[in-house]
Amino acid sequence: MKIAIASGKGGTGKTTVSTNLASLLAESEDVVLTDLDVEEPNSGLFISGDKIHEEDKFKMIPKWKKDECILCGNCQKVCNFNAVMKLGKMIMVFPELCHGCYACSELCPTKSLPMIPKKMGELQHFKSGNLDFIESKLIIGEEQAVPLIKQTLDYVDENFPERIIKIFDAPPGTSCPVIEATKDADLILLVTEPTPFGLHDLILAIDTMRELKKDMGVIINRFGIGDTNVEKYCEENNIQIIAKIPNMRKIAEIYSDGNLLYPKISEVKVQLENIISFISEYQQENAL
Amino acid sequence: MKEIVIISGKGGTGKTSITASFAYLGGKEVIVADCDVDAADMHLLMQPDRRESEDFYSGVLAEINQEKCIKCGKCAEVCRWDAIPVIDNKYVVQSLDCEGCGYCALVCPTDAISMNEQNVGNWHISNIKTGTKMVHAKLGVGADNSGKLVAKVKNEAKALAEKEGKEILIVDGSPGIGCPVVSSLSGASYVVLVTEPSVSGIHDLKRVYELVKKFGIRAGCIINKADININKSNEIHSFVKKENINLICEIPYDEDFTKAMTQGKTIVEFDNGKIKQILDESWEKIKKI
Ligand code: SF4
Numbered sequence: 001m002k003i004a005i006a007s008g009k010g011g012t013g014k015t016t017v018s019t020n021l022a023s024l025l026a027e028s029e030d031v032v033l034t035d036l037d038v039e040e041p042n043s044g045l046f047i048s049g050d051k052i053h054e055e056d057k058f059k060m061i062p063k064w065k066k067d068e069c070i071l072c073g074n075c076q077k078v079c080n081f082n083a084v085m086k087l088g089k090m091i092m093v094f095p096e097l098c099h100g101c102y103a104c105s106e107l108c109p110t111k112s113l114p115m116i117p118k119k120m121g122e123l124q125h126f127k128s129g130n131l132d133f134i135e136s137k138l139i140i141g142e143e144q145a146v147p148l149i150k151q152t153l154d155y156v157d158e159n160f161p162e163r164i165i166k167i168f169d170a171p172p173g174t175s176c177p178v179i180e181a182t183k184d185a186d187l188i189l190l191v192t193e194p195t196p197f198g199l200h201d202l203i204l205a206i207d208t209m210r211e212l213k214k215d216m217g218v219i220i221n222r223f224g225i226g227d228t229n230v231e232k233y234c235e236e237n238n239i240q241i242i243a244k245i246p247n248m249r250k251i252a253e254i255y256s257d258g259n260l261l262y263p264k265i266s267e268v269k270v271q272l273e274n275i276i277s278f279i280s281e282y283q284q285e286n287a288l
Numbered sequence: 289m290k291e292i293v294i295i296s297g298k299g300g301t302g303k304t305s306i307t308a309s310f311a312y313l314g315g316k317e318v319i320v321a322d323c324d325v326d327a328a329d330m331h332l333l334m335q336p337d338r339r340e341s342e343d344f345y346s347g348v349l350a351e352i353n354q355e356k357c358i359k360c361g362k363c364a365e366v367c368r369w370d371a372i373p374v375i376d377n378k379y380v381v382q383s384l385d386c387e388g389c390g391y392c393a394l395v396c397p398t399d400a401i402s403m404n405e406q407n408v409g410n411w412h413i414s415n416i417k418t419g420t421k422m423v424h425a426k427l428g429v430g431a432d433n434s435g436k437l438v439a440k441v442k443n444e445a446k447a448l449a450e451k452e453g454k455e456i457l458i459v460d461g462s463p464g465i466g467c468p469v470v471s472s473l474s475g476a477s478y479v480v481l482v483t484e485p486s487v488s489g490i491h492d493l494k495r496v497y498e499l500v501k502k503f504g505i506r507a508g509c510i511i512n513k514a515d516i517n518i519n520k521s522n523e524i525h526s527f528v529k530k531e532n533i534n535l536i537c538e539i540p541y542d543e544d545f546t547k548a549m550t551q552g553k554t555i556v557e558f559d560n561g562k563i564k565q566i567l568d569e570s571w572e573k574i575k576k577i
């Protein structure tokens with residue numbers, strides 16, 4: 001079963017929920033936690049384990065071989081992303097802009113633009129007890145997160161059987177990286193704050209997940225601060241609130257040191273248990 | 289004209305609340321741009337009237353005209369994103385998977401594939417409560433190309449600042465290190481990095497600063513919730529010192545930020561004490577840079 005932890009806005013506690021939930025679940029069963037926020041992966045700061053595997057991740061980009069190039073300029077014409085250009089007697093490739101569609105390469109009449117791998121990030125795999133933790137990190141300067149997210153998801157699919165619970169810490173927002181990170185998930189848990197910013201971004205996230213026809217539940221973090229509009233909204237729109245993690249300065253302090261919350265704060269553990277029962281009910285209902 | 293971009297790498301550091309405070313303090317002297325188009329929240333504090341609004345088109349998606357399609361399958365063969373599966377005996381483009389490269393349209397023997405521009409959101413120029421204008425946008429649900437929308441918002445804001453003879457442009461930047469933040473940063477005169485003293489705050493500060501360095505932009509740092517973890521605050525101190533980043537200010541943990549927000553106010557309108565003083569002084573510093 002695949003569960004994506006997402007949020008419209010960053011900093012609402014997505015990573016807190018993912019890491020604490022995965023760790024608590026792993027006390028009694030096998031769990032895979034994957035950090036798909038490849039631009040700013042943070043889950044690893046809260047999880048310790050032995051590194052059992054690491055690999056570089058590549059995207060494919062064209063490389064110009066000038067010998068047989070007849071400078072027809074077809075490559076420039078076919079590229080929709082302005083990633084290859086004919087400049088005087090040269091063909092220039094702009095790797096950051098390239099989406100790796102192969103059009104320029106395969107349509108080149110003289111095969112002068114073979115595709116070569118370019119490193120875009122790193123994947124690491126850690127293990128600690130029942131918990132497998134996978135994290136990918138995008139190289140700084142690399143602008144596209146989606147290819148790395150996709151390859152990370154492939155790694156998880158290849159290495160773990162379907163029935164295991166897989167938790168994905170999704171990137172924030174509602175644009176392309178989030179879609180990539182959530183489109184294969186069975187269930188989406190949206191983490192929000194009971195504030196005007198939280199509500200505004202939650203609505204965007206809910207709309208996005210509706211578009212993807214996803215089942216979802218809401219987790220309110222820092223419950224007690226702000227106002228009650230998030231609860232009202234969820235009620236009116238028939239979206240279940242499955243947990244309310246209290247607002248406590250102590251939580252911010254424990255989090256700031258990179259520690260898990262539930263071993264120290266029982267109120268958090270109770271809320272995580274609510275999430276876990278929601279998940280098992282969902283699993284039973286949907287025979288996952 | 290000076291372009292001040294406020295970013296944070298990590299979300300939830302109070303970046304938007306702080307940016308809105310500077311916008312408030314800048315009053316009529318500044319133009320405001322909300323480049324966090326993915327989670328555009330500035331408007332909740334600035335009360336824009338959305339006077340002018342325009343659709344934003346960017347990027348293309350493939351569409352197959354079933355009447356012309358002879359089911360040769362060439363398009364599906366070349367598509368690197370497996371975006372053209374056969375459904376009910378028809379080749380159909382899955383718009384969520386389509387990358388918009390157009391390779392399929394190039395190889396289609398019957399010209400059955402058209403590449404159509406996508407409406408990815410809209411952008412506005414609004415009058416806001418501080419007596420100036422703000423450029424902001426709303427990204428369509430699940431839309432691609434937020435980087436391009438960010439660039440659009442920025443360029444419009446710049447043009448507006450020039451037209452109205454404003455000296456300063458305040459930009460609420462995007463999170464992460466990918467294309468939207470790259471678009472937010474390009475052309476900036478000064479970057480304000482908002483962070484918090486936590487393992488993740490520091491981690492993301494370092495990553496986003498590496499990007500700032502690539503652009504060669506001067507930077508200052510604001511530590512929000514500074515008293516949550518003194519050790520981590522000290523770690524940030526040594527980092528900014530080593531990197532020659534000016535430490536603009538430290539703001540204590542204060543739930544008034546949230547209280548102000550629930551009333552649609554910036555913290556400097558809400559609080560008359562210490563936080564206001566800190567932000568007042570910070571704005572004076574930033575303005576002079
Ligand atoms: S592979 Fe595609 S995106 Fe990359 S340069 Fe060639 S045509 Fe452009």
Ligand code: SF4
Pocket residue numbers: 101349350363366367368369370371372381385386387388389390391392393
């Ligand atoms: S435009 Fe590119 S990504 Fe989209 S369907 Fe065609 S080949 Fe696939």
